[in-house]
Amino acid sequence: MIIVNKLSKVKSNFPVMVGKKAISARDCEILINEIKKAKSFDDLIQGGRNRINKGSKNxxxxxxxxxxxxxxxxQFNSKSFYRKVENCFKKTFKTYGWSNTFLPKKFLAQKYTNKKLMNSKELVKMLGKSYKNPDVNLDIDFSVSRGGYRLRxxxxxxxxxxxFLIYLNDIPKKNGGSLTIFxxxxxxxxxxSFKRFPSISELTKVKEFTxxxxxxxxxxxxxxxxxxxxxxxxxxGKKRFFIYGSYALSKPVVWKYKNVSYLPKIKKTNKKLLTSSHDSDYFMKEAV
Ligand SMILES: [Fe+2]
Structure with missing residues (x-):
């Protein structure tokens, strides 16, 4: 139901692809109505985004x-579709230089990134010491945002x-809510090193998607x-309806740019946060 064969490359400093009308207007309407009918949501984040997350009873x-x-x-929660997405990136961005060091072995259809609150010590323990031999899974949520939603x-x-992001309705540019690439x-x-949250003064805008x-x-x-x-x-009262998803490893990704490895380091905190909210920087691996 979603067409990914016709994605086009975006001029950016990391691999981005976009597709227009990848889902028909009729299907978008049906998906919006399904989200509208949802009785309850799992959480409210980012100033106004309600989610229904893979893994919850909801x-x-x-x-x-x-x-x-x-x-x-x-469609998304299958090994074949994951492969399709991966091949699409590999084919389109041959010369970009970024790759993940440890290719996943298995696609785990039932697995999802847990939404438990934990401090950095607990998170580091959960992630383990070795980042080798990861598996891969789909994370996905059905989302609707109201006014006030933003993401630094x-x-x-x-x-x-x-x-990946799938947008289900048109948002007039003046209403904001655009995805911005920096x-x-x-x-x-x-x-x-690469910080997870650089300050806005360190960044310039590359592109904005309405x-x-x-x-x-x-x-x-x-x-x-x-x-x-x-x-x-x-x-x-016009809300922003979208679907957000990702393919995630069961362990942190060790990124490689050409021959240089980058390893993540979780920032220490006693605060109990969602695993996906923890701050972390990627550091170039020093030669030993
Ligand atoms: Fe994000």
């Missing part, structure tokens, strides 16, 4: 009642390989894949 109930969401979920520039969680003002791939019905964005979650969402203003 998600299971939602899929039972939502035929098309289930169909889309099944960041790079995604350390386990993410590929991320790069560091001094864009060098060979850096000692959500339009049926459009999709796929990007590789490389250490420099900085992106954010501008403040969304709701007009006449």
């Amino acid at each position: 998600f299971k109930n939602y899929l039972k009642k939502s035929k098309l969401s289930k169909k889309l979920y099944n 520039p960041h790079r995604d969680d350390v386990t993410r390989l590929y991320n 790069k560091k003002k001094a864009d060098m791939k060979l850096r000692k 959500p339009s019905r049926g459009s999709v964005i796929f990007f590789q979650s490389t250490p420099n894949s900085y992106h954010g969402v501008t403040l969304f203003r709701e007009e006449k």
Whole structure:
């Protein structure tokens, strides 16, 4: 139901692909109605985004009642589709230089990144010492945002390989809510480190995508894949409906730029946070 063969390359400093009308207007309408009918959401994050997350009881109930969401979920939640996405990136971005060091062995359809709250010590323990031999799984949520939703520039969680967004309705540009791609003002791939949350003054805007019905964005979650969402203003009760997903490893991704490895380091905190909210920087692996 979603067409990924016609994605086109975006001029950016990390691999990004976009597709217009990857989902038909009719299907978008049906998906919006399914989300509208959802009785409850799992959480409210980022100033106004309600989610139904893979792995929750709620998600299971939602899929039972939502035929098309289930169909889309099944399409993404398969090894063959993961491979398709991966091949698409490999073919399109031959010369970009970024790759993940340890290729996943198995695709785990039932697995999802847990949404438990933990401090950095617990997270580091959960991630383990060795990042070799990872598996891969799909994480996905069905989302609706109201006014006030925004996302400061960041790079995604350390386990993410590929991320994608599916927009279900048109958002007028003046209402904000655009996905913005950034790069560091001094864009060098060979850096000692990549922060997860660089300050806005260190970044320049590369591109802005205004959500339009049926459009999709796929990007590789490389250490420099900085992106954010501008403040969304709701007009006449028109919300922002979208689906967010990613293919994530069961362990942190060890990124490689050409022959240089980058390893993540979780920042220490006693605060109990979602695993995906923890701060972490990627550091160039020192030669030993
Ligand atoms: Fe993100």
